[in-house]
Amino acid sequence: MTATSSSGAAASSSTASGSSTSAAASTVPLLSVAAVDVKIETVQVLRGFSLDVPAGTMVSLTGRNGAGKTTLLRTIMGHLTPVAGRLSFDGADLGSKPAHIRAALGIGYMPEDRGLVPELGVEENILLPVWVSKTLQVEDRLRFVYEVLPELKEMRERRALQLSGGQQKLVALARALAVGTRMLLLDEPFEGVAPALSERLATAIGILRGSSISVLIAQSEMNHADALIDREVVIERGANA
Numbered sequence: 010m011t012a013t014s015s016s017g018a019a020a021s022s023s024t025a026s027g028s029s030t031s032a033a034a035s036t037v038p039l040l041s042v043a044a045v046d047v048k049i050e051t052v053q054v055l056r057g058f059s060l061d062v063p064a065g066t067m068v069s070l071t072g073r074n075g076a077g078k079t080t081l082l083r084t085i086m087g088h089l090t091p092v093a094g095r096l097s098f099d100g101a102d103l104g105s106k107p108a109h110i111r112a113a114l115g116i117g118y119m120p121e122d123r124g125l126v127p128e129l130g131v132e133e134n135i136l137l138p139v140w141v142s143k144t145l146q147v148e149d150r151l152r153f154v155y156e157v158l159p160e161l162k163e164m165r166e167r168r169a170l171q172l173s174g175g176q177q178k179l180v181a182l183a184r185a186l187a188v189g190t191r192m193l194l195l196d197e198p199f200e201g202v203a204p205a206l207s208e209r210l211a212t213a214i215g216i217l218r219g220s221s222i223s224v225l226i227a228q229s230e231m232n233h234a235d236a237l238i239d240r241e242v243v244i245e246r247g248a249n250a
């Protein structure tokens with residue numbers, strides 16, 4: 010399985026002192042969250058939270074219900090704005106970039122609630138962010154997604170609303186894979202999924218190990234992904250535990 014970011018050129022900088030890019034990538038974490046504070050309305054949900062995801066690794070963000078996992082992932086995607094702290098991706102400041110730019114950096118997001126469009130077909134749901142990106146090639150991305158999740162090819166014309174909850178998780182993973190050429194943010198991918206499908210999801214995510222794609226998995230416990238994870242970061246009431 011090759012999972013290289015063939016479209017990585019679209020995301021990399023073409024300006025300035027470009028020759029040091031790969032050397033820098035090996036020392037700077039791909040994603041860095043440093044002492045981030047996030048408030049939702051008046052409640053401070055994240056309190057000085059920090060986490061690094063080194064390039065090519067799988068990191069578990071582990072914490073119980075209400076700890077702030079989803080809040081952190083939504084902050085990384087630009088849906089929430091920190092009141093303090095710093096986010097960077099590939100050494101560049103992320104905080105100043107609007108949400109739509111972040112997907113274009115090659116970050117794929119699988120939200121907790123799956124977020125599929127029920128009336129659209131499986132393949133249409135997978136391709137939605139690819140169409141928005143304007144830089145990714147539909148055929149390339151579909152080939153890659155169906156390599157990792159071939160069973161979705163067989164159901165590509167079924168509407169999302171005809172699928173079981175577990176199948177919808179597979180589609181949501183596929184949609185994140187379609188744009189996540191550099192990094193995936195997976196919010197409780199195994200939650201509420203029957204054991205067989207959980208294993209299937211873990212196998213699919215495991216295919217990415219050793220590839221250039223980094224993965225951050227939010228979960229309340231480690232069991233499903235134990236063997237996949239390089240590093241665990243525990244979050245407790247919005248802070249590093």
Ligand SMILES: Nc1ncnc2c1ncn2[C@@H]1O[C@H](COP(=O)(O)OP(=O)(O)OP(=O)(O)O)[C@@H](O)[C@H]1O
Binds near residue numbers: 073075076121
């Ligand atoms: N829209 C909101 N308004 C007010 N408080 C919120 C909102 N969303 C989340 N919170 C609060 O922020 C805290 C963190 O929530 P978050 O959803 O990030 O946790 P989580 O770790 O993802 O939990 P879960 O395991 O239940 O998904 C919780 O205390 C929650 O009550």
Ligand SMILES: [Mg+2]
Binds near residue numbers: 079121
């Ligand atoms: Mg959550």
